Amino acid sequence: MSDLEFTHLDASGHARMVDVTTKEPTHRRAVARCKVMMQPETTSAIVNREVKKGDVLSVARVAGIMAAKRTSDTIPLCHPLMIASVSISFEVGDDHVAIEAHVDCVERTGVEMEALHACSVAALTIYDMCKSADRGMTITDLALWEKTGGRSGTYRRASES
Known part of the structure; x- marks a missing residue:
């Protein structure tokens, strides 16, 4: 094993919620990002608001915001946080929808999981709303792109070339 410290394990190797009281x-x-890969006809239907279930991007935006606020309900060792701000943005390409989630708070622990959760639920919502037309969609590249604040400071993922 490497020198990595797993903060969610106690001395006996049992799962625990990290103590952040001090x-x-x-x-x-x-900031988290991911993509939903799909047929060009599906992106066209999204852009032209022709999906029978409704405005795909508006519903996915609200789903992502709700997910950020409820992260501790689905990720067992996450602390419940008072989220100050969540924004979800989309970029529609020829064969994909790129999603970016930004989450801010003033807290004792970070919001990386909230941003990742928001991004993934927004992607799942796009899949759900478009699956009748395109079951071959794939959700890819879910990753943390930036994190600021806290003891560990700033992290920025190197841009892909």
């Missing part, structure tokens, strides 16, 4: 609240921010 940490001072600081401004925390995280």
Whole structure:
């Protein structure tokens, strides 16, 4: 095993919620991204608002916001956080929808999981709303792109070339 420390394990190797009571609240921010790959006809239907279930991107945006706020309900060791801001943006390409989630708070622990959860639920919502027309869609490249605040400081993923 490497020198990595798994903070969600106690000395006996049992799962635990990390104790953050001694940490001072600081401004925390995280950005996550992913893509939903699909047929060009599906992206066209999304852009032209021709999907029978409704406005795909509006529903996915609200789903992502709701997911960020409820992350601790589905990820067992996440702390419940008072989220200050969530924004979800989309970029529609010829064969994909790229999703970016930004989450901010002033807390004792970070919001990386909230940003990743928001991004993934927005992607799943797009899949759900378009699956009758395109069951071959694939959700790809879910990743943390930026994190600021806290003891570990800033993290930025290197841009892909």
